[in-house]
Amino acid sequence: MVEKSRRTLKKEFFPSDVFEATTHPDPAFNRLLMADLNATEKYFFRGFSGQHAAARLLLSRTERESRVIIADPRDAGSINRRARYLLRHGPADDDFEQIQARLEEEIKIGLVGLFLARHRCVQVDITVMADPPLDRLELFDDSVWVSLHGDQHAVTEVYPRTLRFTEASFIYNMERADFLRISQAPTGRHFRITPATTREDFLALSKTITGVVLSDEQFRELEVKFDAFMADFSPDVELGAELSHMPAPQTGA
Helix, strand or coil: CHHHHHHHHHHHHCCCEEECCECCCCHHHHHHHHHHHHHCCEEEEECCCCHHHHHHHHHCCCCEEEEEEEECCCCHHHHHHHHHHHHHHCCCCCCHHHHHHHHHHHHHHHHHHHHHCHHHEEEEEEEEECCCCCCEEEECCCEEEEECCCCHHHHHCCECCEEEEECCCHHHHHHHHHHHHHHCCCCCEEEEECCCCCHHHHHHHHHHHHCCCCCHHHHHHHHHHHHHHHHHHHHHCCCHHHHHCCCCCCCCC
């Protein structure tokens, strides 16, 4: 009975997998995370920007419903507080204004990436919030992954310590309930991209989200920057072969 209670506690409160912080990509981490993604019908993501969510979706093999929570680009406090955190814990030669500009651009690049990934989804629901938690959350039907970006040591590591919990755990159910609370809050700022969303639709949506009008040229510049992010990201997760066989995303009307 005691042993059974211990197993139950371990299942409810302890991670099923732990991936330590590293400066190099972990093939085991990426194999397991992508397996969870390819097996799920719903993919929930919470982070500062949506770049990684868009990249994962473009690398996946099946369509799914996706929900994304990112920082509100119209909330200056969110940008400033994250920039101050990175300035305190990042490289000594970082510049505050440059960090601010980079964070603002990352949100825009992530939005373009989610638009490009729309054909991998039934729909992409986007919620923008002030000051999302530092830790990145990726939630699947059977597991939740928590990347500990809030760990001060993680700022200097390319890949922070990450914990995986199964759906039977208390952490999974707590994180899922909190995610749904935020993404369904009636007072929140919620948006949707579908496979039918055109570039003109997206430009209007981007203006509402960011408060900034994107010209066609600026859109193309952000698209090129997201493509560059994907070019770096794909080899890191050792899935370059899958990406090379994937049809190019359609960005036209």
